[in-house]
Amino acid sequence: MRRLADALHDVALTLWVGGLWVIGYLVAPTLFATLSNDRQTAGLLAGRLFELMGWIGLACAVYLLLFVLLRGGTTALRRWNFWLLVLMLLLTAVSLFGVQPLLAQLKADALPREVMESVLRNRFAAWHGVSSILYLVQTLLGLLLVTSSGRATR
Incomplete structure (x- = not known):
């Protein structure tokens, strides 16, 4: 059972941190580059992927924290x-x-226009900047976890 818990630890950490990096730094930029004529669709898809990654992150974090607490007391x-x-x-x-949810609400409030073409542009840009900074910090902390000596959270 201990080997299974260790394996699940490694999978959870890899899924969470790897997913953050892949979605944030590969998939989202690729969406916007590929769908350059349809930024609204690119933003919708990227937003959905970030939301899914958030739920994955919550699940992985709960497992990792329980693992650490049960293992180390x-x-x-x-x-x-x-x-x-x-x-x-x-x-x-x-x-x-x-x-x-705030970004999604701003997009909805801007309809039928794209949010970046509406009076909500500056507010959306500011909150998008906050979101980007939070994401960057999260990915750097994840990198620190993965690269720390030995088993990162054990």
Whole structure:
């Protein structure tokens, strides 16, 4: 059973951090480059992928935190990797339940126009910038988790 838990740990960490990197730095830019004449569709698809990645991140974070707590007990609370996971979980929750719904609402409020062609352009751009910074921080923290010595969260 311990080997299964270890394997699930590795899969969860890989899925979460790898997914963040692939969606954010490969798929989303490719969507906008490929659909350059239809930025609204590209944005819709990218937004949906970021939302799915958020849910995956929440599930992976819960498993990883439980794994660390069950494996290390209260000593896990003194390890920086535990708090790195907590921070990544918080960033995921803020993005998924705070920023992403706000961006979606701004897009809906701009209809029938594209949000970047509406009076909501500056507000959308500002919140999109916040979202991008949160995502960048999350991916860098994930990179730190993956590259830390030994088993990153054990």
